[in-house]
Amino acid sequence: MAPIFILIIVLYLTSSIGYLAFLFSQKESFHRISYGLLLAGFLAHTGLIAYKMIILESIPVHNLHQTLSFAAWALAGVYLFLKYKFRLNILGLYAAPLAAFIMVAVYWIPEAPGAHGELFKNLWLILHVVIIFIGEAALALACGTGILYLIQDHAIKSKTNRFFHKRLPSLEFLDVTGYVFIFTGFTLLTIGLITGFIYAQQVWGRFWSWDPKEIWSGITWLIYAALLHERLVAGWRGRRAAIMAIIGFAAVIFTFLGVNLFLEGHHETFTK
Amino acid sequence: MRPLQNNENSPMISPNSKPEMPEILLIGVNHKTAPVELREKLALSSEEIEHALELIQQSPHILEAMIISTCNRVEALLAVKNRAEATKTMQDLIASLKSIAPHQLTNAVYAHTGESAIRHIFRVSSSLDSMILGEPQILGQVKDAYKAAVKKKSTGVILNRLMHKAFTVAKRIRTETGIGGHAVSISYAAVELAKKIFDSLEDKTVLLVGAGEMAELAVEHLIRNRRAGGILVANRTFAAGLALAGRFGGSAIRLEEISQYLKTADIIISSTGAPGYVITRDMVKPVMRLRKNRPLFFIDIAVPRDIEPEINRIPNAYVYDIDDLQGLISDNIETRTKESIKAERIIDEAVLRFQGWYDNLDIVPTIIALRAKLSAIAEAEFAKTASLLNHLSDQDRRALARMTESLINKILHEPTLFLKNSGAHRNKSVYLDFLRNLFHLDE
Structure with missing residues (x-):
């Protein structure tokens, strides 16, 4: 589990750095790279959540660890989607670091044993x-x-x-x-x-x-x-x-x- | 001017022969060298330019010509056979067209030749020589001047290539440097600022308070930005307001009605000569609620000020006075100056490249290049054939090599004579350029 977790964090973080560079340089290419990195992070994140879903046979929101991870995933996904509709490129400077921050926090929160499985199905x-x-x-x-x-x-x-x-x-x-x-x-x-x-x-x-x-x-x-x-x-x-x-x-x-x-x-x- | 050497009778080219080659000459005045009174006198209308080009075409000393005339510069770009004679022709032209004697111009006129002329026209087209560094109009003006000359057929190989390079360089500088990037005029800065408050200016209503010239300028700028909303003019004398409103397809209101119209207006440009504030905080505050807090942008270009500065503290109301706008553009001027260093580097590059092409346009390098090309072909073909003919002795081979060489000499004899015989044609550069293209000599 750890390698994919690190990968997600690294992708979100590099995307954040890219957006910061975009803020300063205003070069369209920086934004495109950052968007791509965020998208890659999101896809990896989707994979992680799908994997957990299969193991738990329900949606992975059994503890704080999973819930926060799910929140970060939703944030990245919604930004990626809305960016298409609104061209608010610079908002990535908010979304990417926030997602990265949440994932770093998630990394340190131990996965407590979840609640009763039937409750979630x-x-x-x-x-x-x-x-x-x-x-x-x-x-x-x-x-x-x-x-x-x-x-x-x-x-x-x-x-x-x-x-x-x-x-x-x-x-x-x-x-x-x-x-x-x-x-x-x-x-x-x-x-x-x-x-x-x-x-x-x-x-x-x-x-x-x-x-x-x-x-x-x-x-x-x-x-x-x-x-x-x-x-x-x-x-x-x-x-x-x-x-x-x-x-x-x-x-x-x-x-x-x-x-x-x-x-x-x-x-x-x-x-x- | 290059000295004309007479070696008409020798078909072979000696390296130090320098047949006559057109020289690029640029003479003119600009805002740095001539005061506005002189530039005004010199300025040519498009009809006058056409006429001047016709006169220039009659001169035997000038092969190609174009004339640029804007409010900041009057310049003639020429390809000449004889610089002294061409300069004299131009002086006579000015004297006859504008009745300005040469001595009146001595301190104002600059003349560039060769590389320095190339650099000058590149810098002009790229707006590096403009009064406002990086202003975008000049490229269009140069293009128009060039089009006018092309229409008169007064340009040829040299100026055509030079101007196309100038346009490419200008475009490259515009895209690769930030020279045109930031606002440097007050009305432009105001429009840029308005775009940071309102997403689009198209449906916004502009209220002009005072029908001054500055207000007019700002509105013209807004209209150029495809703004389609209404225009209201409030002026102390109603008739003047009505006249201005008529020009922009707006409507006039009375000064007393301003508070009422603050509800609908989005951008207020004020430039009255009133001694006190025309619009106060107490007038604006209640209006914001009625406007449902839609933003309100005040541009105060009057001195003393018309808009109470305290209005800037009301949420969603923004006030910029003339000093604020000046502050916006002074930084931008600095940025442009920094960017111009990058632009000069691009120009250096382009000048070198053009100079290379131009130098090759001379007869000697062209014939040497042509000979080299033919020799290379002959050598390659000879080697191919000789490798199949094993029975040939060294002596035979030498004889064959001599034969190919004299073949090349014979082939080149007539074209060389033709190019060197300046009586046969007026503008050598046409043939040289054609020849270089025909044999693909400019790799």
Whole structure:
């Protein structure tokens, strides 16, 4: 297992370095190489996850090690896909290092023995996990776009730092792209939560059980719902939308990790 | 000018014979050598250029010619037989066309020949000699000048090749160096900045406050960037605003109506002579909500300023005044200067390569190259044949070798005479270039 793990990390890291070089040099070739490296890393990662899937005979999200790995995989995949649609090349500078960072963390987290296997052999659970993770990856990218927006906004306002000013896309583009990411992420989050409710109904006999993870998921969902609502009604765009995208993603991370580490609940079973 | 040596009667070429060879001559004035008053007087319209080329074609001393006339330079690029005579012809031409006596020009005019003329035209085409380093218009202007000359059939082998090289070099410099990369004019910088705020300028509304010349320039630049949104003009005197709006297909509003139109406008360019702020923070703040926070970009080119600087602190509103824009471009000018070093290297290379071609266009090297080519063929064929004829004695072989050599001499006799007889044709370079192509002498 270790060699393929190292390979994935190396590919993600070299891709990150490539994106950094792209930021400085602005040469299209650097971006293309970095994209290729990230794609190679993603394919290797896909192989790893497929291998685990065959061994476990279900989706490999039995412990924190597997779950984080799955999150990084979803992030890389969603970036690779969205890059095609939006040509937001520089966002790779956010996605690749983030994926690399997660994988390095995963490497150090021991694979704790997983929860009961039967619990995972459920179509609703698989849907729940896959959809939620893809949605969260989109929200992670929305956060990255928000960060880029704030950097560019600051560069233009301050009139001094033109390093970023030249290299980042226009504010309007970042704003619209961030909106699309959030809209996509929010939609998937909603569907993911619903499938989760159905699964909960089947396993525990009730849709909602005031579990901390459920509560925090609800809070995260509300944050994004508010953001989208305000955008449409009151015109929350630009700087404020960018800040909200970052806050929203902080809530996602807390729901994903913080709840497991600091609070207790039935989700703990999955993320030891 | 190269001395004309008379060796008409010898069919063999001696290495030190120097038959007449056209020389590249560039004479002109530019923004560095001549003040604008003089350049204005010298500037030629396209009709005048056509006329001048016709006159030049009548001169026996000038074989090829083209004339470049822009607001920063008037230059004639020539291939001449006799430099002194050609210079005199051009002086007479200027005197008759523009009634400017030669002595008025003495300090302003520069004349380059040979390599230095080649380098000069390469640098001009690549915008290294421009007032604004790297500005993109000059290449188009040079191309137009060349087209006009081609249409008049006043160019020939030398200038055709020289200009095609000049265009290639210019293109190479544009793609391989950052010389044209960054904005160096205020209106250009403003447009570049607008593109960093708005993704596309096509559906954006521009509000001009004040109908000044600077505002006009900026708008022209925006329009050139395929901007299709509306244009509003607010001016103190409504009639002047209406006139300007008419020119750009926009509509005029009154100064008092500005706050109202801040809702719809996206880019505001202000250039009034008003002593105080025309647009204040208190006017903009409430509008942002109505605009649903769509960004608002203020370009303040007025001195004293029209736009309250505090507006820049409102989220999604951006204010740039003339100093900010100046700051943007001063760095860019530095970058371009750095990039020009790279460009000069590319030019050095191209000059060397052109000079190589040009030198070979002389009669002696051409005939030597042709002889070498024929000898090589003869030797190869002779060796092939001789290897099959084993019965030949060394003496026979020598006799055959002598025969092939005299065969080559006989074949080359007439063409050599023809090329060296300058009375038979006016422009040798045509035949030389043709010959070199025919026998593929430029590998």
